[in-house]
Amino acid sequence: MIPTQGCFYLGAYRAFSSFRDAFLLIHSVSGCSWGALAFHQMGRQDDVRQACTMIHENEVVFGGEDKLASGLEILKDHRPQRVFVLNGCPADMIKDDIQSVIDEARCPFPVHWMDTAGYMGSAREGFISAMRYMAKLAEKPEDAGAGADRAVPSVNLIGIALDDPRSEADTEAIRRMLEPKVRLNACLPMLTEESLRRFADADLNLVLRGFEQVGEDLRERLGMPYITVDYPYGAAGSAEFLREVDRALGTDHGAEIEEGLARAAKAAEKALHPLRLLYQAEAAVAGDYARASAMKRFLRDEAGFRISAYRDDLDPHEDQSIWLDRVRDSGTTVVFGSSFERCAEDEMPAKLIRFAYPVTDEIRLGYQPYAGFDGLDFLLSDILSGVLSFPYRREGQFQPREF
């Protein structure tokens, strides 16, 4: 199989590395650290907040606890606010007692460890497990609500990782949709020390579809209600997102929805003829479940595409070549995926729109969301520009040599 998602460790890394004030100490071999960083880094090359204990032959034979202890000792000089220790398969195979090392290190900053050995599951499972672990760090404040503006209900958004493409822009677009009637209180796993402190203040958790276990945990432990929401792509998708919030909180985003739909109509009017021609064109989608399922809905229900090949990350053993075969056997002109779907663009005259993790061959600086009413302009622009930039046939319309 050509894997379409990483291992348990890579998924957990995505969640823990989203905690912006935390440092990650990766107790494993060098490649585990390098690979995760390479996926994380595009567009934020200076965001290096991790180091590796560099397990090597000696540690495999004699154990790697000394190196982990030394790593924590070195970190004491650098005074990080919080450290997450992750481990790869080798540390699990040699049975290092990681928790004991952490306990004995007596670091003056919180150090957390979750067993993240890669072979324990899929990246999706690792990501969810790590979010559940991080959710446990949230505490109900003793003076709940003190200082907060209780007249405005607040929500947490759960399921967008820092290294998801457009993570920050999409979160900002969602915040702009919600506010001022609803305040976006915190995001999980994209936390900071400050947002972690106020996390349990929120009135409602908005859990992206597929991550309900995290919402359940928070409901059980902290009594926080949650609703499942779809990633808000498109005008109808954004409107439905706001309506779900309104139903749960009793707020009224009617005016914002109306305005958003009017903006969408204007965008459609500007791009009317290309949009008309794309109606019933074929598209393929591949990505994590939260994004892929929502993108599929947008493309089918709002843009009018036929989805010829679809893949998400619910099946941990999914083989990319099977999805790719379906794309090959179709008339797909636009592919929505990660950088790993570039093979479809290379092979076929199909344009790749990068919307899912990992994206390592495109940089988007600034506010260019795909989510929310704001995101519709960017999404449509990229789809239409993509189609317009198909390679020309400079040899002519017909190439007899190929017949």
Add this chain to the structure above:
Amino acid sequence: MDQFYEYERDRIFMGLHNPAVNHQQGVNGKVAGNLEAFAQIKDAAVLLHGPKGCAFHYRYYSRRRWLPFYGLESDDLTEAEVISGGEQKLFDTALRLAERRPGLIVLIPTVASDIMQCDLLGIAGLVRERTGISCIAVKSEVFSHIDKTVMRRGRREALKGWCSGKVSKNTDSRGCGFSEAMLTLAEQLMEPQEETDPRGINVEGYSWGYGGRMLLKGMNGMLADMGLHLRTVIPSCAAAEIAKAPAAGLDIARRVRWAMALERSFGIPYIHVHGFARYTGLDGIRLFYRDINEKMGLGLDTDRIFEARFRAAEERLAGVREAYRGKRILLIARTFANLPNQLVQAVKGAGIPVTCAAAFADPEFLERGDYDSDMIETIRRNTARAAEMCGLKEAPVIGPDPQQFRELTDSADIIVADPRTQLLWPGKPVLSDDLLFVAPLDPEGFCKNAEYIAGSLGALPVSGSLLINRVPFAPGLYPQTDRPSVKAAGDIWQKLWQEWGRDA
């Protein structure tokens, strides 16, 4: 296609992914080097034996700039298989791959399978037997990634053999993965050939610098004049072509052990191009073809064969010299160890008449790089030799103090240096030393390169308001920024890897 498009494409693409920055706090695993080789084989199916995360990660490797994304297969080992053994799953996965009838199946181990001591070679044999398809397996030479002890020994020996053409096999860094892969091809795929091609030459397809494809094209043109030809660029071809490589009359290697294996098994002589210093510049290019002639025992008068080409090149160079006339040019090497190479590359390789050369030799930096006094002395000797080869009138300045350095830079009209360091001299034209990573092996290519660089003089950006100057860099970790977490990452890398076990 223009050679400078190739060059710029390679250079910019590599820069965008910035592995140099990441190497300040880590190194990728050796699987990346394995794939640098195997991913080039047109009809190979490459299967990584381990958890799927390993394959997912190695599907992307930015330094493989010609193909950062690759369809790497995995047998998706789970926890249960790691405990009870995963060889059956590897075998079954390889058989499924065989159904697509690839020209070659390559089995690569991971750290997990190395700890489990899986018998990949045995499985490869079974797959061959069952399917009739060539199947080879990488036998791990080191665990996980490049071995620092071997790397240091290699670096020491490379310094000693600088410019000599006789470099130890220890310069092949075990654990970089590429050398290991090439050796696997040599030992497991290549076969004796009844039909030989004594005037054919195999060339290793790796590490020929930015725009290296054009370098090989130029080389092929020169070989044609000698009645020779590039037979196979290994491994940038089909598996069957690699299998037939032993028909050739000569191997040209960048990593030498595969070529040594072919000499041992098939008696094929080889040339080891470890560094480019020996073959840089017009006289270096002459020497390269003389060496080929000698190694193959051809008895040709190569100087006469290429006489017209070299004469035309000498005439073309007059224009290059004119572009630099009257200018004081300072070369600042990226590191002290790089000084000899960069000086030769600038003067002999790029036709830049360097007036003065300098390099920082910060003791702490040298200690971190494990340069001992013996190595430092060797670099000094190599620098003196390079200065002599380049006809430098001023002695190279090693470890200038701030005042001395300011005087050097103030008095220079042009500085040849790492382009990223131009923030140190706003307003001063900096000729990128990236341009020195081109080492043509034909006189026409050499002239075009020298003309290209000279032609860029009038267009060098000298603005004091460059965006990169607005970034707070970390002085000791340049070009990293001064974030505390970046410093912590560098510190842990240094202490847990570079220095770990040094006192033992």
